[in-house]
Amino acid sequence: xxxxxxxxxxxxxxxxxxxxxxxxxxxxxxxxxxxxxxxxxxxxxxxxxxxxxxxxxxxxxxxxxxxxxxxxxxxxxxxxxxxxxxxxxxxxxxxxxxxxxxxxxxxx
Amino acid sequence: xxxxxxxxxxxxxxxxxxxxxxxxxxxxxxxxxxxxxxxxxxxxxxxxxxxxxxxxxxxxxxxxxxxxxxxxxxxxxxxxxxxxxxxxxxxxxxxxxxxxxxxxxxxxxxxxxxxxxxxxxxxxxxxxxxxxxxxxxxxxxxxxxxxxxxxxxxxxxxxxxxxxxxxxxxxxxxxxxxxxxxxxxxxxxxxxxxxxxxxxxxxxxxxxxxxxxxxxxxxxxxxxxxx
Numbered sequence: 105x106x107x108x109x110x111x112x113x114x115x116x117x118x119x120x121x122x123x124x125x126x127x128x129x130x131x132x133x134x135x136x137x138x139x140x141x142x143x144x145x146x147x148x149x150x151x152x153x154x155x156x157x158x159x160x161x162x163x164x165x166x167x168x169x170x171x172x173x174x175x176x177x178x179x180x181x182x183x184x185x186x187x188x189x190x191x192x193x194x195x196x197x198x199x200x201x202x203x204x205x206x207x208x209x210x211x212x
Numbered sequence: 213x214x215x216x217x218x219x220x221x222x223x224x225x226x227x228x229x230x231x232x233x234x235x236x237x238x239x240x241x242x243x244x245x246x247x248x249x250x251x252x253x254x255x256x257x258x259x260x261x262x263x264x265x266x267x268x269x270x271x272x273x274x275x276x277x278x279x280x281x282x283x284x285x286x287x288x289x290x291x292x293x294x295x296x297x298x299x300x301x302x303x304x305x306x307x308x309x310x311x312x313x314x315x316x317x318x319x320x321x322x323x324x325x326x327x328x329x330x331x332x333x334x335x336x337x338x339x340x341x342x343x344x345x346x347x348x349x350x351x352x353x354x355x356x357x358x359x360x361x362x363x364x365x366x367x368x369x370x371x372x373x374x375x376x377x378x379x380x381x382x383x384x385x386x387x388x389x390x391x392x393x394x395x396x397x398x399x400x401x402x403x404x405x406x407x408x409x410x411x412x413x414x415x416x417x418x419x420x421x422x423x424x425x426x427x428x429x430x431x432x433x434x435x436x437x438x439x
Contacts, residue, residue, distance in 0.1 A: 195381065196379070196381075198271075198273070199273045199274075199277045199381050202250075202269045202270055202271060202273055202277070203269070203273075203277065203280070203281045203284070205270055206247070206267045206268055206269050206270070206281055207267065207281070207284075207285055207288075209268065210265070210267055210285070
């Protein structure tokens with residue numbers, strides 16, 4: 105049981121999950137497409153590892169595996185940033201609600 | 213002249229009662245608002261019994277959020293002057309008069325207290341270093357020229373209070389308020405105040421390390437304006 109097989113199976117699992125979330129309208133068209141493309145990329149890189157090598161050489165990096173690591177880090181940083189922004193927005197909204205309740209509940 | 217005192221409080225049942233009754237005693241004409249920021253103790257009850265109007269945040273949101281709630285409420289109730297005051301007993305009630313006078317006379321729109329204009333406050337050494345670093349940070353990165361940017365004692369005219377919009381729930385609101393006041397071209401005055409660091413209040417205060425997190429947040433906010 106190679107790691108490649110595990111990743112391939114897991115990728116299919118995630119792709120299926122993305123589709124089902126989209127059907128249940130828990131993901132928008134844009135969101136679902138983006139995540140779908142990302143995991144298709146993972147699948148692609150695992151099924152055709154030499155393809156990543158070619159791409160890596162074209163970009164001036166030694167191995168496909170290195171390219172994948174660099175790309176992954178960049179994607180992860182961006183996702184963390186997006187989550188941070190979202191969290192901040194949620195916190196601000198919570199404060200607005202708490203404030204509204206505080207003022208409404210004020211017994212004169 | 214409707215003068216409101218806004219006191220944000222989180223788990224200050226041991227000191228808020230004394231703070232409120234002292235203000236009520238010296239300034240019986242003032243209206244006192246305590247914002248109970250989701251305290252798990254009896255802060256709200258103690259404040260109410262001491263004579264304050266109490267607004268309660270269901271969950272803790274931070275001092276900045278509590279100040280905005282209190283300030284917004286005071287403005288809605290027709291405040292002409294709003295004074296921000298801490299609940300931990302570090303501030304001197306007598307200083308309030310010196311804070312409101314310049315606004316009552318019509319000369320100034322906002323009066324800020326400063327620990328550093330007089331040598332009387334017994335500021336703990338590490339705290340002093342962090343405060344001075346904060347002062348430098350405010351000056352260089354935010355363009356705020358203030359002798360004590362982190363202090364929570366301020367008096368605002370109605371005009372000044374209406375010109376600020378606190379968006380930072382946490383301690384970064386201090387710098388935010390200053391920046392907005394200076395940007396609004398209001399007449400601002402700093403006066404020396406004395407802060408009393410007791411054993412009790414030192415334990416309650418914010419950690420000096422927190423300053424880094426706040427600084428980082430303020431820089432981010434400057435780059436990505438009000439996301």
